[in-house]
Amino acid sequence: MPIYTAPIKDLQFVLQDVLNAADSGIPGYDELEADFTAAVLEEAGKISEQVLAPLNLSGDREGCRFENGVVSTPKGFDQAFQVMKDGGWTALDCDPDYGGQGMPYVLATAVGEMFVSANMAFNMYQGLTHGAYSAIHTHGTDAQKAAYLPKMVSCDWTGTMNLTEPHCGTDLGLMRTRALPQDDGTYQITGQKIFISAGDHDLAENIIHLVLAKIPGGPDGIKGVSLFIVPKVLVNEDGSLGARNGVSVGKIEEKMGIHGNATCVMNYDAATGYLLGEAHKGMRAMFTMMNEARLGVGLQGYAVAEAAYQNAVFYAKDRLQGRAVTGAENPDGPADPLIVHPDIRRNLMDQKSFVEGARAFTLWGAQLIDRSHRAGDDAAEDMISLLTPVLKGFLTDKGFEMSSAAQQVYGGHGYIEEWGMSQFARDARITMIYEGANGVQALDLVGRKLPSKGGKPVMAFFEMVKSFLKDNEGNEALKADFLDPLKAASKHLQEAGMYFMAQGMKNPNNALAGSYDFMHLFGHVCLGLMWARMAKAAQAQLETGDGDNEFLKAKIITGRYYMARQLPMTATHLARIQSGAAPVMDLDEAHF
Amino acid sequence: MPIYTAPIKDLQFVLQDVLNAADSGIPGYDELEADFTAAVLEEAGKISEQVLAPLNLSGDREGCRFENGVVSTPKGFDQAFQVMKDGGWTALDCDPDYGGQGMPYVLATAVGEMFVSANMAFNMYQGLTHGAYSAIHTHGTDAQKAAYLPKMVSCDWTGTMNLTEPHCGTDLGLMRTRALPQDDGTYQITGQKIFISAGDHDLAENIIHLVLAKIPGGPDGIKGVSLFIVPKVLVNEDGSLGARNGVSVGKIEEKMGIHGNATCVMNYDAATGYLLGEAHKGMRAMFTMMNEARLGVGLQGYAVAEAAYQNAVFYAKDRLQGRAVTGAENPDGPADPLIVHPDIRRNLMDQKSFVEGARAFTLWGAQLIDRSHRAGDDAAEDMISLLTPVLKGFLTDKGFEMSSAAQQVYGGHGYIEEWGMSQFARDARITMIYEGANGVQALDLVGRKLPSKGGKPVMAFFEMVKSFLKDNEGNEALKADFLDPLKAASKHLQEAGMYFMAQGMKNPNNALAGSYDFMHLFGHVCLGLMWARMAKAAQAQLETGDGDNEFLKAKIITGRYYMARQLPMTATHLARIQSGAAPVMDLDEAHF
Incomplete structure (x- = not known):
């Protein structure tokens, strides 16, 4: 069975x-002292290692089953869900007014x-x-919040998002689902x-469909779409559960991965719905949650890659095969462990340097x-809106690629x-698709986010990189390995932006023909920036001698790898972008 | 169900x-006139479209089943196998002395x-x-050939290759399977x-295990390994089938893909074996087949990508979603087809330009x-030995990547x-692993093939590219789009080679730390060369007006895409290679 160790450090x-x-001055962050965050992370790490990871492969x-109209989750999921609820993990960053713990989102x-x-x-539920x-x-x-939120914070009731229809996913303006107003104000x-996802299951007594x-x-079109609350079981005024609503599961899909989560066809047949927000402003309501939702999918991309990486390392140290070209390193054994071979290390370093950079990002x-x-900081809102498609698109593309790279270390196994290595790759694959396929992320980045507010957010990004470089100008330890490559990559990104303009x-x-490459170029610059920051932090601690020197040196070595081996991709992305639309658009449709 | 159309043209x-x-002057190639090859390809294409493709998804x-010690293949495989046998397709390039048709390998x-x-x-059987x-x-x-080959040419008996053991795959010197000499000369x-693969099944009356x-x-170690013929059912002197041999199936594996092919654990329990070739020279015997076997796996990489591509194109033309940014192209419909969007085209052109280049390669x-x-041409033998790890490693890495790209066009579907799009990606994934994992291909390329014969084969490759460039020096139609990029990419490859030296x-x-990048760099140069040759051939035909002008122009446009959008990768591969071993090797094993 695959291993997992929580990366607390x-x-x-x-x-x-x-x-x-x-020390970041964000309201609520004063709680995030090192001892406190360590305690929270260690507790969550234990549950991850001992309760959740053992149920991943099984x-x-x-998989989920659908029998007689009822969906059941795999063995053990219900007990594990209870552990999550009992520990308050489902409530970590929720509003205390509704039973949440009010922690910052960064900790969650x-x-x-x-x-x-x-x-x-499992975690998708x-x-x-x-x-x-x-x-x-x-x-x-207020009434809706009071009726639904406490139960959702505790996960006694779970929730879903219903957007896609058979003939439309990205283009929701084509939607056919109808909401007929009733005399009592419902629909x-x-x-x-x-x-x-999680459209039906046996983990909660009610499911609140949006x-x-x-x-x-x-x-x-898209301007005529509204958002509704449609509970699986109607909720009485006193908060007790009433009659079953007119919503049922048509089938559950057989998918490439995430078999533990039920992906449902949902049929709404004159189901009672309650308008959420304003009529015809449903898309706007969805958009306000989009940054978090997409960041969450980007996180899935690298988090699965982290698990895959840990197993690849375990196998590379355990499996004996061949001899180091520079002389046997396990002379008493029948062969050396895989990890002595430079190309195995190249592969592992690709994974490690990606995952750690992605975590920081x-x-x-x-x-x-x-x-x-x-803190109501508009500049921060602009920045995260700019970065969201990069977080989602880049981290999930690379997360899948790295999960597949980890699989490769195992050879035939x-x-x-x-x-379990196939599962990591199969699970990671969905992250490139859902919550806006990555091509749509690229379109969002280039078509919407770059020109937004006259380019102010992207200018602020470049300014931030520039400031970082300037602030560290005299840092000779960082210059060649971190600052110079970051500067070069950032310049490529600027050139690409200028080409687009x-x-x-x-x-x-x-x-648009260069949008996908731009998203990746941007992603590399972000990870390069993160690595430069991490190297700087590690270097500072090495100088004070307050930290774990071996850990800090390993960070710098890993960062050097990213800068030397991954960041050169920016040149290729720029070259592709600058080749323009002609190579992409010239071929007549009939000749595809 | 996925579609498939044989790409005869x-x-x-x-x-x-x-x-x-x-006209290539190779013995036997005089048969390969256009009319003849067209007839053969069309017939094989029909079987592919009508008999094999319909059984792919099912x-x-x-999958295969293993019950009561017996392996059965999916429904319909037996009839399809009979069609292949009846049509002589299993015998196409086999020796006429044993019932083969003696066609060149290129046609097969x-x-x-x-x-x-x-x-x-299916085709793996x-x-x-x-x-x-x-x-x-x-x-x-001669006796062994007479006893086994006629039945294997007709596929009345099928064959397998038994190399891997639980504790060793790449490092076969660790092998534990024993062959005890018997008094009668058997083992x-x-x-x-x-x-x-195909270790047991219900498609043939006997299986000849090597x-x-x-x-x-x-x-x-590896120098003490011998190769044996071990039939599932022993063959009497008169050619009739005798007793069951001491070989049995332990289990069949549950795999990520190629579910239609039974991947078996084979237990040999004092089974009767017959030495094939010389004692202790088993690896040498395996090596003589390696170029063909690895080329065959490289072919699987791009052939699956071709099928995935065809379906992605079908969907991109069929699925209506969004509007072209330059104005509606399907104004009477609810939306435009996906293929109007530049990033969808970028994705499809990646696939198309790869598959067509890979086919030529x-x-x-x-x-x-x-x-x-x-023709007994040693220079050709040297060249294919050099190119084999590139064909295998590069085409399977890209084949998987492109199958996943095709899957992406479908969004959630x-x-x-x-x-069926998940299957293409899952099936393609194995090609990067078996017949020597791609990291081993890279090692073979850099550690063995580059230095072989004092570098003569790789020098011959560069000489060939140089000659091509020189021969076409004055060709202004090819210069900017094909010759210049090929020259630049080839220079990168040479610089990488010099760095290694x-x-x-x-x-x-x-x-060795740059071996994987070198394999990819080499692959891009090969596909660049192939595209330059294809463009030249297309251009020449356009000038004579003998061909299908639209088809030929599409070839040139597709080639331009490859040169503009894919070939720039060579710069990044070179930069990585030139960063040397330090970034890859510096991290202490304990910090992975």
Whole structure:
């Protein structure tokens, strides 16, 4: 069975030494002293290691079942869910007014990484609930909040998001689900939704579906979409459960991965729904949760890669095969461990340097969200909105690639399901697709986020990189290995932006044809920046001698790898971008 | 259900217009006139489309079963196998002395692409048989050839290769399977082999296992390994089937993909084996088949990607979602088809330009094998030996990546098994692992093939590129789009080679740490060369006006895409290589 060890030290390093959480001046962050975050992370780490990880492989093999209209989750999921509820883990960053613990989002994100690494499919049940909680918390009436939030904070009731229909996913303006206004102020919801994660299961007594639908007579297309609360079981005025609502599961999908999470076809047949927020403003309500939701998927990308990496390392140290070319390193054994071979190390270093960079990037993103929500900082909101498609698109593409790289270390055993390495790759694959396929993220980045506010957010990003470089100008220890490569990569990103400005004016396809490469270029610059920051933090601690010197040196060595071996990708992305639309658009449709 | 259309025109273009098969002066190639190859390809294409492709998804879903010691293949496989046998497709390039049709290997390769695209798992039953046939044909005694080959050419009996054991795959010197000499000249084979593709099934009345084992008292390690013929059912002197041999299936593996092919644990319990070739020279016997076997796996990589690509195109033209940014292209419909979006085209062009380049590369490789075997051309043998790890490693890495890219076009539907796109990615994944994991291919390339014969083969490769560039020096139509990028990429490859020579002397890890990037760099140069040749051939035909102008123009446009968007990767690979061993080797093992 695959192993998992919670990376407490690495998470603490990012929270405390890179993001300086407790001193960042964000309301609520004063609680995040090192001892406190360590205690929380260790407790969550234990649950991840001991409760969630042991159910990952079995959950994949067993999958969810759909019999007689009822969905059941794999063996052990119900007890594990109870552990999460009992420990208050589902309530960590929720509003204390509704039973939450009110912790910063950044801490919930650090905890969430471990839960996802240990068991991604399982963690989706509470993850989706959190998304639905946020929507109701932001857009609900006081009565709605009182009716639903306490039960959702505790995960006695779980939540879902219903967007996709058979004929439309990305283009929700084509939606057919209808909401007919009733005399009592409710709506009758009728239609079919597909790909509904955690759409039904046996872990909670009620499920609160958030459903996008059109009210007849409203505006055409995406502007005529409204959001509704549609409980599986109707809730009486006294809060007790009433009659079953007109919502049922059509089937559960057989998928490539995340078998432990039920992906449902949901049929709404004159189900009672309650308008959430304003009529016809459903998409706006969805958008307010989008940064968090997409950051959460980016997190899944690297968190699964972390679990896969840990197993690849274990195998590379354990499996004896061949001899080091520079002389036997295990002369008394029949062969040397895999890890002596340079190409195995190259592969492991790719994984390690990605995961650690991605962790810092994601937690920085979570801190930006806190700074926006808790400190009302508009610049932070602009920055995270700019970075969200990069977090989602880049981290999930690389997360899948790295999960597959970890699988490769196992040779043939990586292809056999009982070793669990195939599962990591299969699970990671969905993250590139859901919550906006990565091509849509690239489009969002180039078509919407770059030009937003006259380019102010992206200028602020460049300014931030520039300031960092300037602040560390005299740092000879960082110069060649970190600052110079970061400067070069950032310059590539700026050149790409300038190309879009100049050429996109002439033909928008000149920008859009390069959008995917731009998203990756941006991602590399972000991870390069994170590595430069981590190296700086490690170096500072090495100088004071306050930290674990071996750990800190390993950080710097890992960062050097990223800068030397991964950051050179920016040149290729720039070259592709600058080739413009012609190579992409010239071929007549008939010749594909 | 996924679609498949045999790409006859593209295969013909490579065989006739790029490789000039009929005029290449290789013995037996005079048969390969355009009309003849078209007829063969069309017939094989029909079987691929009508018999094999319809069983691909169902074969994956049903998988193989192992009950009461007996392995059964998915529904319909037996009838399809009979069709292959009846049509003589299993005998296409086999020796006429044993019932084969004696066609060049290049034609069998072109046919094989279609069979693999249509149903990779199914095609492995005959593919493995062909490998075993080749081993016996090359190393067997006349009596062995007479006893086994006719039945293997017809696939009345199939074959397998037994190398891997639980504790050793790449490092076969650690092998434990034993072969005890008997008084009658036979051997008693005892041991366990794993990952035996087509190790047992219900498609043939006998299975001829080729098994590597050690004869006690022989040299240690890899030099003491011998190869044995171990039939499932013993063959009497008159050719009739006798008693069951001491070989049985322990279990079949549950794998990520190729579910239609039974991957078996094989237990040999004092089974009767017959020495094939010389004692202790088993690895040498395996090596003589290695170029073909690895080219065959490289072919699987791009052939699966071709099938995935065809489906991605179908969906991109069919699925309506969003509007073209330059104005609606389907104004009467509710939305435009996906293919109007630049990033969807970028994705499809990545796939298309890879598959077509890979096809040309593979068929050129097959032609080199024919030139070596049929014309006794040592230079061709050297060249294909050099290129084999590139064909295997690069085409399978990219084949998987492109299958996953095709899956991405489907959005959420790509993750649902019933659409079949997940299967292409899952099936393609094994090609990076078996027949030598791709890291081992990179090691073979840099550690063995580059320095072989004092570097003569790689010098010949560079000379060939140089000649091509020189021969086309004045060709202004090709210069900017094809010749200049090829020249730049080839220069990167040369610089990488020089870096290895200079730095590898000081520390072999300086070369090995860059081996994987070198393999990819080499692969891009090969595909760049292939695209330049294809563009030249297309351009020449456009000038004469003899061909299908639209088809030829599409070739040039597709090639331009590869040169502009894919070839720039060579710069990044070179930068990584030139960063040397330090970033890869510096981290202490304890800190992974």
